[in-house]
Amino acid sequence: MSLDRELYKRADNKCELCGSEEHLQIHTLAPQKDETLKKSLVACKTCVDQIEDPETTDANHWRCLNDSMWSEVSAVQVVAWRMLTQLRTEGWPQDLLDMLYLDEETLEWAKATGVGVEEDENAVVHRDVNGVILQAGDSVVLIKDLKVKGSSMIAKQGTAVRRISLDRDNEKYIEGKVGPTQIVIITDYVKKMSEKE
Numbered sequence: 001m002s003l004d005r006e007l008y009k010r011a012d013n014k015c016e017l018c019g020s021e022e023h024l025q026i027h028t029l030a031p032q033k034d035e036t037l038k039k040s041l042v043a044c045k046t047c048v049d050q051i052e053d054p055e056t057t058d059a060n061h062w063r064c065l066n067d068s069m070w071s072e073v074s075a076v077q078v079v080a081w082r083m084l085t086q087l088r089t090e091g092w093p094q095d096l097l098d099m100l101y102l103d104e105e106t107l108e109w110a111k112a113t114g115v116g117v118e119e120d121e122n123a124v125v126h127r128d129v130n131g132v133i134l135q136a137g138d139s140v141v142l143i144k145d146l147k148v149k150g151s152s153m154i155a156k157q158g159t160a161v162r163r164i165s166l167d168r169d170n171e172k173y174i175e176g177k178v179g180p181t182q183i184v185i186i187t188d189y190v191k192k193m194s195e196k197e
């Protein structure tokens with residue numbers, strides 16, 4: 001059986017990404033050039049166009065990954081990972097990405113085109129007093145008494161602040177609740193709590 005026929009058979013004559021049965025073609029994932037069963041997939045023109053030209057990407061189209069990201073075909077997993085990474089600021093792609101598990105080899109392949117890498121370098125990274133990277137949803141503990149701006153309240157050293165959020169524009173600021181009050185905290189005054197604390 002020819003490679004093309006084998007791919008179409010695997011795909012059940014549908015786009016392996018969105019399920020469309022129209023304008024199907026074989027798409028070989030960058031950075032590979034040659035069609036192989038492993039590194040190629042069957043996709044519709046809509047999917048291929050958007051993969052090849054990120055400028056034309058319609059985020060809503062990729063809600064199809066909700067289903068197809070569970071494919072056992074690693075080429076499909078790789079496209080899912082790349083598209084979700086590219087679209088993650090939309091919110092829902094990040095949620096899917098959190099659920100998507102790629103084995104080590106597949107993940108390395110997914111990252112091979114540099115999707116997500118460049119963005120990470122320019123992204124605002126928040127670090128605690130020890131230089132540990134902070135992420136939204138983390139819990140931190142205050143390492144000194146802090147006067148809460150605009151109130152007479154003092155947030156005491158040792159206070160735990162759970163489920164922090166990050167200031168997207170300023171790497172020095174995070175937000176979190178102390179008691180009922182949402183406060184802005186400077187990252188130099190917090191220490192990340194480990195899961196167990």
Ligand SMILES: [Zn+2]
Pocket residue numbers: 015016017018019020043044045046047048
């Ligand atoms: Zn498609």
